[in-house]
Amino acid sequence: MTGTFVxxxxxxxxxxxxxxxxxxxxxxxxxxxxxxxxxxxxxxEVEDWEELRVAGAAVKEAALRDLATHLETLEESLVRAGAxxxxxxxxxxxxxxxxxxxxxxxxxxxxxxxxxxxxxxxxNEALEAEGIAAWETDLAELIVQLGxxxxxxxxxxxxxxxxxxxxxxxxRRMGDVGRPAPADLTDEPAVLAGAAREHLREKFLRxxxxxxxxxxxxxxxxxxxxxxSEGNGRMCLTLPxxxxxxxxxxxxxxxxSDLDPMMRLLPRSxxxxxxxxxxxxxxxxxxxDGPQEVHVVLLDNGRTRALAxxxxxxxxxxxxxxxxxxxxxxxxxxxxxxxxSVYPGPIGAILNPLLRGVSDEQSxxxxxxxxxxxxxxxxxxxxxxIPSVLVDQRxxxxxxxxxxxxPKAEALAMRAxxxxxxxxxxxxxxxxxxxxxxxxxxxxSRTTLPGGRAAAGRLPGPAAGWTGARDLPAPxxxxxxxxxxxxxxxxxxxxx
Amino acid sequence: MSARDEILGRVRAALxxxxxxxxxPTPPRAPDRGDLVALFVERVEDYRAVVTRCSAEEVxxxxxxxxxxxxxxxxxVVPPDLGLDLPGAVVDAQFxxxxxxxxxxxxxxxAVGIAETGTIVLDHQPDQGRRAISxxxxxxxxxxxxxxxxxDVPDAIELLDPARPLTWISGPSATSDIxxxxxxxxxxxxxxxxxxxx
Amino acid sequence: MRVALQxxxxxxxxxxxxxxxxxxxxxxxxxxxxxxxxxxxxxxxxVNTGYLDEAVPVVRTFVRAFEGYDAIVTPxxxxxxxxxxxxxxxxxxxxxxxxxxxxxxxxPRTFELSEFLVDVLGVTDVGAYxxxxxTYHPTCHSLRMLGVGDRPQQLLEQVRGIRLVDLPMAxxxxxxxxxxxxxxxxxxxxxGTDKARHVLDTxxxxxxxxxxxxxxxxxxxxxxxxxxxxxxxxxxxLASTEDDA
Numbered sequence: 003m004t005g006t007f008v009x010x011x012x013x014x015x016x017x018x019x020x021x022x023x024x025x026x027x028x029x030x031x032x033x034x035x036x037x038x039x040x041x042x043x044x045x046x047e048v049e050d051w052e053e054l055r056v057a058g059a060a061v062k063e064a065a066l067r068d069l070a071t072h073l074e075t076l077e078e079s080l081v082r083a084g085a086x087x088x089x090x091x092x093x094x095x096x097x098x099x100x101x102x103x104x105x106x107x108x109x110x111x112x113x114x115x116x117x118x119x120x121x122x123x124x125x126n127e128a129l130e131a132e133g134i135a136a137w138e139t140d141l142a143e144l145i146v147q148l149g150x151x152x153x154x155x156x157x158x159x160x161x162x163x164x165x166x167x168x169x170x171x172x173x174r175r176m177g178d179v180g181r182p183a184p185a186d187l188t189d190e191p192a193v194l195a196g197a198a199r200e201h202l203r204e205k206f207l208r209x210x211x212x213x214x215x216x217x218x219x220x221x222x223x224x225x226x227x228x229x230x231s232e233g234n235g236r237m238c239l240t241l242p243x244x245x246x247x248x249x250x251x252x253x254x255x256x257x258x259s260d261l262d263p264m265m266r267l268l269p270r271s272x273x274x275x276x277x278x279x280x281x282x283x284x285x286x287x288x289x290x291d292g293p294q295e296v297h298v299v300l301l302d303n304g305r306t307r308a309l310a311x312x313x314x315x316x317x318x319x320x321x322x323x324x325x326x327x328x329x330x331x332x333x334x335x336x337x338x339x340x341x342x343s344v345y346p347g348p349i350g351a352i353l354n355p356l357l358r359g360v361s362d363e364q365s366x367x368x369x370x371x372x373x374x375x376x377x378x379x380x381x382x383x384x385x386x387x388i389p390s391v392l393v394d395q396r397x398x399x400x401x402x403x404x405x406x407x408x409p410k411a412e413a414l415a416m417r418a419x420x421x422x423x424x425x426x427x428x429x430x431x432x433x434x435x436x437x438x439x440x441x442x443x444x445x446x447s448r449t450t451l452p453g454g455r456a457a458a459g460r461l462p463g464p465a466a467g468w469t470g471a472r473d474l475p476a477p478x479x480x481x482x483x484x485x486x487x488x489x490x491x492x493x494x495x496x497x498x
Numbered sequence: 499m500s501a502r503d504e505i506l507g508r509v510r511a512a513l514x515x516x517x518x519x520x521x522x523p524t525p526p527r528a529p530d531r532g533d534l535v536a537l538f539v540e541r542v543e544d545y546r547a548v549v550t551r552c553s554a555e556e557v558x559x560x561x562x563x564x565x566x567x568x569x570x571x572x573x574x575v576v577p578p579d580l581g582l583d584l585p586g587a588v589v590d591a592q593f594x595x596x597x598x599x600x601x602x603x604x605x606x607x608x609a610v611g612i613a614e615t616g617t618i619v620l621d622h623q624p625d626q627g628r629r630a631i632s633x634x635x636x637x638x639x640x641x642x643x644x645x646x647x648x649x650d651v652p653d654a655i656e657l658l659d660p661a662r663p664l665t666w667i668s669g670p671s672a673t674s675d676i677x678x679x680x681x682x683x684x685x686x687x688x689x690x691x692x693x694x695x696x
Numbered sequence: 697m698r699v700a701l702q703x704x705x706x707x708x709x710x711x712x713x714x715x716x717x718x719x720x721x722x723x724x725x726x727x728x729x730x731x732x733x734x735x736x737x738x739x740x741x742x743v744n745t746g747y748l749d750e751a752v753p754v755v756r757t758f759v760r761a762f763e764g765y766d767a768i769v770t771p772x773x774x775x776x777x778x779x780x781x782x783x784x785x786x787x788x789x790x791x792x793x794x795x796x797x798x799x800x801x802x803x804p805r806t807f808e809l810s811e812f813l814v815d816v817l818g819v820t821d822v823g824a825y826x827x828x829x830x831t832y833h834p835t836c837h838s839l840r841m842l843g844v845g846d847r848p849q850q851l852l853e854q855v856r857g858i859r860l861v862d863l864p865m866a867x868x869x870x871x872x873x874x875x876x877x878x879x880x881x882x883x884x885x886x887x888g889t890d891k892a893r894h895v896l897d898t899x900x901x902x903x904x905x906x907x908x909x910x911x912x913x914x915x916x917x918x919x920x921x922x923x924x925x926x927x928x929x930x931x932x933x934l935a936s937t938e939d940d941a
Contacts, residue, residue: 013880014879014880014883017880017882017883021883029677032677032678033677033678036678036679037674037678049526049528050528054526056523057523057524057526060520060521060522060523063520064522067513067517067519068518069509069513070509070513073505073506073509074506077502083661089500089501089502089505091505139685141675141676141684158674160675161678164677165677191677194676195673195681198684199685203599207596207599220660223661231671231673232671232673232684232685233671233686234684234685236633240633241630241634251505258655258660259652260522261655262525262652262655265651265655266525273674276541276544276616277612277616277666279545279668279670279672280666280668280671282629282663282664282666285662288622288663291630291663292628292629292663300505302505306511306512309513310511310512310513331887332883335887336883336886370875370879371880373836373869373873373876373884373887374836374873374874375840375868375873376837376839376841379840389841390785393743393744393746393782393785394785395746396745396746398746400745401746413747416741416742416745416747416750417747419741420747420751420753420754422736423736423753423757424736424756424757426735426757426761429708429737449919452918452919452924453926453928457916467881468877468881469916470885471881471885471917471920472912472913472916472920473916473919475915478709478712478713481709481712482703482707482708482709482731483708483733485715486715486733491719491730492716492719492720
């Protein structure tokens with residue numbers, strides 16, 4: 003049994019708790035810095051990286067804008083190649099399809115390749131309810147599963163764990179579900195990886211059914227692509243008799259040659275390598291080689307909702323590289339759990355509300371989980387303008403409350419501000435009021451900023467959010483506007 | 499209505515006012531890197547794979563030497579058409595996964611080598627064998643002919659047949675899942691030995 | 697050339713000295729800068745919080761105030777970014793073709809101060825004198841929304857007497873983020889704490905940036921820590937001369 007994101011608090015609350023965990027912040031700061039540097043190095047090696055990004059974005063955008071055609075082509079190509087195609091409108095349908103195929107083969111366990119789509123639909127929990135054990139075989143997923151934990155990163159779901167914690171989890175839990183960890187296990191990463199190899203090998207060798215996702219699905223050839231590092235993917239895709247791949251409908255690219263920009267963009271953006279250790283591609287069934295029964299489950303689960311959003315549609319270009327997480331100053335400090343979803347970080351802050359709407363408080367908090375610094379857009383290999391989508395999703399949140407009988411205090415404040423900002427005379431009046439406040443503050447303040455200006459220390463009420471940790475300069479007695487009026491733009495009197 | 503028709507209907511509705519026309523520019527090519535084979539060797543070694551360069555006449559001796567170098571001598575499995583008469587090697591007879599686990603090494607050829615990324619691609623023709631044999635044994639000796647080395651990813655994609663299962667290999671199995679610290683050797687072969695023939 | 701100063705609402709109400717510095721600097725460079733009194737705010741506080749309808753009359757006020765000027769100069773990367781990249785979104789939302797057209801006129805003529813100096817006036821040496829140890833924080837919107845690049849550094853390097861020191865992790869966000877500073881105050885403060893630490897590591901007397909809102913955040917943290925580092929807007933350093941020393 004793993005943890006659940008259901009019932010997670012809104013982002014600011016979850017973030018506050020995460021910020022209090024110093025071990026988490028140390029683990030995250032180290033990990034994100036390491037991968038940021040690696041990415042920067044291999045990206046700098048590609049002279050025409052910007053052009054490559056433009057091509058990658060166009061490949062995905064073209065596929066999305068004619069998605070129905072490409073999905074039909076994909077289905078035809080897959081069937082021609084010997085695969086069985088299933089369609090799932092939501093998570094429950096997808097889980098039921100997978101469970102039913104597994105039951106049909108009379109097995110009570112499956113091995114899994116790391117897959118965001120299956121994490122999104124809660125497949126492991128659904129299979130468990132059907133009496134089927136789903137073994138995660140990616141090292142980080144294994145750490146999360148054995149630790150009854152939740153994923154906190156797209157690429158490295160156990161990024162919040164350090165080596166000592168992982169050693170403890172392996173020692174405590176491996177024996178419960180299979181081959182135990184050796185008693186003399188150390189916390190060397192190589193030794194820990196070795197323990198995972200031994201633990202999982204018996205599961206790979208006996209597995210009859212495997213479950214995967216896909217990084218790309220090529221419409222014109224019916225080819226699925228899995229990009230990985232450890233070889234657990236190859237094990238699952240090659241050794242079992244039956245392979246079930248759960249593929250989001252946005253994974254489609256039109257043609258085989260479209261894989262070119264993608265396979266140059268993804269590894270460099272993701273793990274910061276020129277190429278990941280292993281990529282497997284397969285088109286249906288190959289007689290005498292690999293699984294002889296191949297299923298593909300095409301999953302919607304909110305994707306068509308996102309597709310209908312003119313600004314948000316671009317989020318479906320995402321190739322799950324996680325570069326945006328690694329550069330995000332918010333993610334680096336609060337980690338992935340605070341986002342309450344298998345999709346954390348900047349992409350999660352737009353993808354979750356796009357997939358499921360903003361009617362619940364947690365989803366509605368996600369578009370605000372960003373300072374809009376734009377570092378995510380800068381690194382995105384498919385040029386998703388995350389800051390613009392964040393702002394647009396904020397508007398979606400606000401618009402969903404426009405008919406509230408009792409408006410939120412924030413809405414009232416924004417309306418009042420907009421009213422003042424719509425006419426300079428109103429603004430001038432507000433500034434005179436603030437100037438008066440400034441005069442009082444300057445007279446009584448005991449805080450002085452370097453340079454001599456008076457400031458407010460801790461204030462009560464709505465200002466507490468600011469002054470809890472930051473001094474606030476006292477408003478000047480005279481606004482710029484009033485100065486300009488009084489001195490005729492600094493030309494009258496002494497001009498000061 | 500079937501789930502299929504519902505989903506396709508939703509897709510069409512979502513895109514009703516959207517023009518499908520998007521011009522996809524040709525992705526840029528890397529500039530000429532000069533000696534591709536040298537670059538290939540350098541990049542493969544970067545992944546901490548082992549590379550030996552030799553002539554066609556020397557291949558047998560090199561491979562035998564690699565296998566004999568394993569403690570106790572290696573039990574090797576080979577594909578049906580390796581084209582190298584390797585003493586003691588067992589030709590794949592559709593072994594089960596458990597049987598393959600009893601082999602220490604596998605020797606295969608490759609379809610393509612990519613210089614820019616240090617990648618070898620197997621398309622699992624009879625000189626490379628089915629996917630399982632180059633996966634389960636712990637040492638993969640891969641013979642790549644210099645003439646198979648291309649400059650970059652787009653060149654490889656042009657040459658490869660998507661109807662065949664393909665395995666792209668860039669160094670030995672690796673993980674960075676623990677503190678983003680790269681460790682070579684998890685589930686796939688922990689040692690990759692590329693023999694480059696020219 | 698008719699040049700208007702868009703002083704920004706934050707500078708108007710909170711940092712009038714920055715506005716005065718821009719006026720002094722531009723006059724010294726021979727630019728007769730005007731301050732259209734009808735101006736208020738660029739609308740970004742509403743847009744970035746999701747209140748697009750509320751932003752419509754504010755953007756309308758902006759384009760009316762600056763109609764007919766050849767260049768609109770603003771001492772804020774964030775407000776220039778808002779005018780250049782967000783006004784069109786607000787105008788589209790209004791459904792008013794006249795506003796869409798008006799925004800298309802003002803947007804490309806809006807310049808952040810360093811862009812105006814380097815690109816429009818073609819100067820990097822503005823004749824400034826500032827004998828202090830200074831570190832520069834590139835604000836996110838100037839860097840990534842506008843792409844001002846190293847223009848501010850080019851200008852600072854020509855200031856006589858200045859000792860410029862590199863800020864570690866300079867391009868990382870300070871955590872201000874407009875209403876983010878209030879809605880996610882804990883995260884904002886965590887980011888600001890790291891930025892303030894990097895500033896202290898430089899040993900600079902003065903932290904300079906092109907946005908007073910970010911400086912208000914970082915400066916507020918430095919002040920709370922009694923760090924003794926002063927924050928100043930780029931315009932104020934560029935306006936300084938030997939007479940001020």
